[in-house]
Amino acid sequence: MADTKTPASTRAGSQDTAIAGLDSLELAGFSTGRDRGRIARKTWTAAWPKVLAAGLVLGAWQLFYLSDFHGDTSTGLVKGPGAGLANLWDQLQHGQLWSAIGNTVRTAVVGYLLAMLIGSVIGAIVSRIPPLRAATGSIISGLQTMPSIAWFPFAIILFGTSESAILFVMVLGAAPSIANGLITGVDYTPPLLLRAGRTMGLRGVALYRHLILPASLPAYLAGLKQGWAFAWRSLMAGELLVIIVGNLSLGILLNNAQDNQDLTGAISIMIVILVIGIVVDTIFSKTDLAVRRRRGLLTDTQSV
């Protein structure tokens, strides 16, 4: 037979080269890392939709101002975007807005961390115990459909007009989403990976730590993001409804603007609330992108 004449060592040597050659051929044209060049172009690609969005909003504002809707421009109630932005700039020079932002963000962080802790613990327990999962699954979905603002009378009766009432409603709003995210992640751990993990000898806590939790991360992150949206809404509703004396917050500034018929001031606070929301949302989106990029779950168009 022809192939028996080739000495074994030569065969092994040529086989190594063949494998290395095949590897490099297969990886050619495969972008293995991120493009480091064209930073200016990438920045532009990322920035122009935001610039356009801001322009559209300001344009609509200007139109609303010029249309003199209800005759409010003539009375001086509605001001143009120029005057409005000047008002915001002016408020940003004073400590009052900043201490309000500080208080609101602190409450947001405390409430969100609480929701994260409670939601994650509940999610972890429920996903482990099937009968509990069957029983609580519909409760968790039910809680998610309940508008959080409906909880405020209950919270105020229970906790009084205090920060606790706001935190309570934030947790009720956000924790179910976070728990759900984790449960979904655990449910959708690929069975093949579980088989691979078990043959490797991963059991119990180790199986959880090295396989199930990392596998659930994308779904858990989605839950965290949705939870944040609920928490932030609940917080804004809470600050408008539960007025705590002596505790300056964005909600109180918004309330003051309403009481003073200060439309421009109200818009300034709304812009601040919007910006905080967008910043946090961006952080979640970036994290989500990073996780998906690491796992190769991105298509080329998404990786921008």
Add this chain to the structure above:
Amino acid sequence: MSVVQRYRPDPGTAAQLNGGRPGRPAGDTAVSLSEISKVYGRGPNAVHAVDRLSLTVGQGEFVCIVGASGCGKSTLLSIVAGLDTPTAGQVDTGGRRVGIMFQEPALFPWLTARRNVELALRALKVPKEQRRRRATELLEAVHLGDFADKRPHELSGGMRQRVALARALAQEADVLLMDEPFGALDAMTRDLLHDELERICSQRSLSVLFVTHNVREAARLGDRVVLLSSRPGRVIEQYDVPRTGPRRIDSASVATLASQITDRLREEMRRHG
């Protein structure tokens, strides 16, 4: 060279026959299955996946299992791996560690190639300082030393399967179970991986149970090819392949054996038609 075909209604003689080959201790059995049955469901809907199947794999022997769909090949591997329990019968691996490879690489996508291998070592409680070194060695053994820090999605299909092989080897397995591991690869990559696998298995004197429905692949790789019937799975024929020298997928001897097995397999399928 010729291919020896033996019809063995009593698989108990397998160890005896294996003993005749050079380089293998006579009668040393790595895996022994006796009268294994597996039934899914019960009553009239019960499915007999495997029926009173007996099979042995000698120490260092490469056994290929071939069969048409529904012969319970995958069930069989799950049982040997301890992922599934047989309805009846005995499995004995003599306390050997069993590693398994699937058709999909089943790598953890959030870990680099090296970390994937390290995790298997960690599950074995290998001390931290040694893990990295051993993982690197294993990846070099499958010619992936330069790609240790790549994540699975950055590698080609063949490379992923090699990482999966390195991971299976990291489990210090004496017995390697392979469930159509090259089924999803192109022919050229598969050829190269056959050579790789042959080299690694003989270096480490692994006992292998290799499931495939590619008859040529079985003839190329196996020391013995076991043909299973379908629904329920039973051993219907065993073919011994003497080790006379390097084999290739296009060797004449491989082709001869492959066509013999294919004929027998067709006969078996007609029985169901």
